[in-house]
Amino acid sequence: xxxxxxxxxxxxxxxxxxxxxxxxxxxxxxxxxxxxxxxxxxxxxxxxxxxxxxxxxxxxxxxxxxxxxxxxxxxxxxxxxxxxxxxxxxxxxxxxxxxxxxxxxxxxxxxxxxxxxxxxxxxxxxxxxxxxxxxxxxxxxxxxxxxxxxxxxxxxxxxxxxxxxxx
Amino acid sequence: xxxxxxxxxxxxxxxxxxxxxxxxxxxxxxxxxxxxxxxxxxxxxxxxxxxxxxxxxxxxxxxxxxxxxxxxxxxxxxxxxxxxxxxxxxxxxxxxxxxxxxxxxxxxxxxxxxxxxxxxxxxxxxxxxxxxxxxxxxxxxxxxxxxxxxxxxxxxxxxxxxxxxxx
Numbered sequence: 001x002x003x004x005x006x007x008x009x010x011x012x013x014x015x016x017x018x019x020x021x022x023x024x025x026x027x028x029x030x031x032x033x034x035x036x037x038x039x040x041x042x043x044x045x046x047x048x049x050x051x052x053x054x055x056x057x058x059x060x061x062x063x064x065x066x067x068x069x070x071x072x073x074x075x076x077x078x079x080x081x082x083x084x085x086x087x088x089x090x091x092x093x094x095x096x097x098x099x100x101x102x103x104x105x106x107x108x109x110x111x112x113x114x115x116x117x118x119x120x121x122x123x124x125x126x127x128x129x130x131x132x133x134x135x136x137x138x139x140x141x142x143x144x145x146x147x148x149x150x151x152x153x154x155x156x157x158x159x160x161x162x163x164x165x166x167x
Numbered sequence: 168x169x170x171x172x173x174x175x176x177x178x179x180x181x182x183x184x185x186x187x188x189x190x191x192x193x194x195x196x197x198x199x200x201x202x203x204x205x206x207x208x209x210x211x212x213x214x215x216x217x218x219x220x221x222x223x224x225x226x227x228x229x230x231x232x233x234x235x236x237x238x239x240x241x242x243x244x245x246x247x248x249x250x251x252x253x254x255x256x257x258x259x260x261x262x263x264x265x266x267x268x269x270x271x272x273x274x275x276x277x278x279x280x281x282x283x284x285x286x287x288x289x290x291x292x293x294x295x296x297x298x299x300x301x302x303x304x305x306x307x308x309x310x311x312x313x314x315x316x317x318x319x320x321x322x323x324x325x326x327x328x329x330x331x332x333x334x
Contacts, residue, residue, distance in 0.1 A: 030241075072312075073199065076286055076312060139308060140307020143327065145239075145243060153333065
């Protein structure tokens, strides 16, 4: 194993925040406002989700992270939602794929029956292809639903994968 | 005019809560847990949204309500989301249609460019047809995404309507 994926601990935050900040500042993949504060992002990535994980390289460096949470409350809470971020230095090493596979197993362990991504930016073609390769379908495309910081309004996909049948 | 639509006031709550409670207890249209508390629903319908409206009949009785809020934060906050409820006694009088048209004008006035419904229960055929008649498209269908209280897992639609172009 060249990496491990484990639950987030409070002591990870100082290393995690710059990775998240760099990603969201670019304004090309996630809807978080590029000028979000550290407190805003900590709430969204750590406090609100049901669980957050980090991916560590062999020397213990954090190179990625994901969260998992119910996508809806109440009668829609059997479908989960996840968000994934890979550190700039960790790109191209299969970390997003590893985290997505980990999150699917985690989702099933937590009792979720399916996983939904609500706003996959259409111009983020690498991500779209990766999710498709991992079994997610584009169930619909939202016209102009993402305000890309360089390209203006671009389409976003809703992607979905059934993970389990009701037990 | 046989009805008016006006902003919610605190004094409306005692009349509004039973209408919302009756709707959500049925568990066939909205994801709110059927056993949601009054406090839960007040937060979701009144406190969290950007604005909430009520529809009053000629004698001032509240017969419907809707909320409007951004559907996403940050770079997706130009798309709004609304939820509509008509009192059981007010069904079949065009109130849902009137509120949806009011909400679209309100959305444009608030600067939103589009409106999205995230979880339109497929078995709620009257609602699906009404939103289509009012210009919303089914952009995708989420398999088994709603846990219907009588029918079990049923599909839900994502519906979307563009309201304006960037000014």
